[in-house]
Amino acid sequence: MSEQYKYILDESKLPKAWYNINADMPVAPAPVLHPQTKEPVTPDFLSVLFPMSLIMQEISTERYIEIPEPVREVYKLWRPTPFFRAHRLEKALDTPAHIYYKYEGVSPVGSHKPNTAVAQAFYNKEAGTHALTTETGAGQWGSALAMACNFFGMDLEVYMVKVSYNQKPYRRMVIESYGAEVYASPTDRTNYGRSVLAQDPDSPGSLGIAISEAVEVAATSGGTKKYSLGSVLNHVLLHQTVIGEEVLLQLEMAGEYPDMVIACTGGGSNFGGFAFPFLRKNFTEGKQTKIIAAEPAASPSLTRGKYAFDYGDTAQMAPIVKMHTLGHTFVPPTIHAGGLRYHGMSPQVSALVEHGFVEARSVNQLATFEAALTFARTEGIIPAPEPTHAIRVAIDEALKCKETGEAKVIVFNLCGHGHFDMAAYDAYLKGQLVDYEYPAEEIEEAMSHLPEVAF
Numbered sequence: 453m454s455e456q457y458k459y460i461l462d463e464s465k466l467p468k469a470w471y472n473i474n475a476d477m478p479v480a481p482a483p484v485l486h487p488q489t490k491e492p493v494t495p496d497f498l499s500v501l502f503p504m505s506l507i508m509q510e511i512s513t514e515r516y517i518e519i520p521e522p523v524r525e526v527y528k529l530w531r532p533t534p535f536f537r538a539h540r541l542e543k544a545l546d547t548p549a550h551i552y553y554k555y556e557g558v559s560p561v562g563s564h565k566p567n568t569a570v571a572q573a574f575y576n577k578e579a580g581t582h583a584l585t586t587e588t589g590a591g592q593w594g595s596a597l598a599m600a601c602n603f604f605g606m607d608l609e610v611y612m613v614k615v616s617y618n619q620k621p622y623r624r625m626v627i628e629s630y631g632a633e634v635y636a637s638p639t640d641r642t643n644y645g646r647s648v649l650a651q652d653p654d655s656p657g658s659l660g661i662a663i664s665e666a667v668e669v670a671a672t673s674g675g676t677k678k679y680s681l682g683s684v685l686n687h688v689l690l691h692q693t694v695i696g697e698e699v700l701l702q703l704e705m706a707g708e709y710p711d712m713v714i715a716c717t718g719g720g721s722n723f724g725g726f727a728f729p730f731l732r733k734n735f736t737e738g739k740q741t742k743i744i745a746a747e748p749a750a751s752p753s754l755t756r757g758k759y760a761f762d763y764g765d766t767a768q769m770a771p772i773v774k775m776h777t778l779g780h781t782f783v784p785p786t787i788h789a790g791g792l793r794y795h796g797m798s799p800q801v802s803a804l805v806e807h808g809f810v811e812a813r814s815v816n817q818l819a820t821f822e823a824a825l826t827f828a829r830t831e832g833i834i835p836a837p838e839p840t841h842a843i844r845v846a847i848d849e850a851l852k853c854k855e856t857g858e859a860k861v862i863v864f865n866l867c868g869h870g871h872f873d874m875a876a877y878d879a880y881l882k883g884q885l886v887d888y889e890y891p892a893e894e895i896e897e898a899m900s901h902l903p904e905v906a907f
């Protein structure tokens with residue numbers, strides 16, 4: 453009998469709607485607060501940064517939101533994405549578990565990020581916006597939004613964390629190839645950037661600083677530029693649910709339903725997009741799939757952070773939201789999974805973890821690269837450093853099955869390939885990679901700067 457390795461959906465099966473978990477959230481949402489007044493924000497305040505259509509998606513409680521046809525047309529360049537049974541990994545682990553993975557690395561920029569970039573570019577264009585600003589860490593988000601803005605004929609300014617700008621030039625070149633402008637943040641283009649440089653001319657930058665710069669440019673543009681965020685917000689996770697909706701159909705083709713669903717979490721977008729459709733089944737159909745969020749031990753917002761109100765950025769210009777946070781002044785160590793280095797977390801994912809509907813686990817850097825090489829040498833794909841956290845957890849669970857003899861169905865999200873991250877593999881193979889201890893003192897210090905709010 454020949455075994456099936458991949459499950460491919462026809463283009464006609466590309467989902468027509470995103471799933472909005474607000475409709476089924478078992479806990480009421482916390483208010484989003486104005487960074488200065490610390491009172492609940494009005495759509496007016498947010499409309500300086502975002503088009504009204506996205507603000508309405510942020511608070512919508514409709515269970516399904518139609519994917520606009522122009523967005524589906526662009527999705528069709530790479531979607532539906534393939535879903536694999538990891539037969540060779542199973543054999544190498546000698547596990548009775550059935551391991552499956554969804555592969556988002558087939559998008560033109562190599563990650564899941566275009567799923568929301570294309571949608572955000574579309575809604576901004578529809579609202580009459582001609583230019584966007586954004587930040588990027590290692591460059592995955594910047595390249596996704598650059599591609600999307602190019603498709604919809606919009607200008608884009610990208611504030612790229614300086615240390616990545618210097619160390620990872622290829623994604624900067626990708627961004628420029630799509631026609632966008634990239635600046636090494638902190639820059640001298642913004643008041644906030646200049647204030648950071650005045651204190652520390654050699655500042656390596658951080659995601660929090662870059663967000664502040666991109667927000668400042670949009671907020672002071674007199675309405676000509678809007679700001680776009682690649683993770684954390686409800687509408688971003690919403691757009692990513694196209695991933696999980698496809699996986700449900702692909703698992704049906706395979707005749708299986710998962711015991712466990714695993715994805716990595718930086719701001720929570722690939723996790724939410726992958727896992728929320730399974731949470732819907734848990735909430736509304738009595739399914740009992742275990743849902744696991746995998747994060748780095750060096751930036752452990754879900755497992756070691758505090759569930760509290762905090763600013764989304766370093767300069768305290770972004771709204772205050774209730775989330776798991778390490779403190780907005782905390783700068784995580786420069787681990788190679790750059791996409792997971794954010795002080796906060798999606799409020800939706802945070803609430804689900806806080807109330808026990810999602811389990812969070814942290815993983816050390818060396819253990820993730822060990823898992824990544826096992827995966828690459830069995831399945832062939834070299835994963836981005838971020839999803840190696842999910843792979844580590846999936847392998848650990850499959851090894852537990854080997855002990856117990858259980859044939860559990862384990863499904864994880866391979867949210868990107870690692871072709872632009874080969875320096876990280878090089879460092880690992882040369883024995884130069886290290887684990888970072890949980891920076892308890894620094895996080896405690898950062899916690900003393902959380903805003904005091906009345907909610």
Ligand SMILES: *Cc1c(COP(=O)(O)O)cnc(C)c1O
Nearest residue numbers: 683718719720721722791838868
């Ligand atoms: C950006 C990125 C992440 C982290 O962001 P999430 O919003 O948590 O998904 C993870 N993996 C890849 C490949 C990324 O590009």
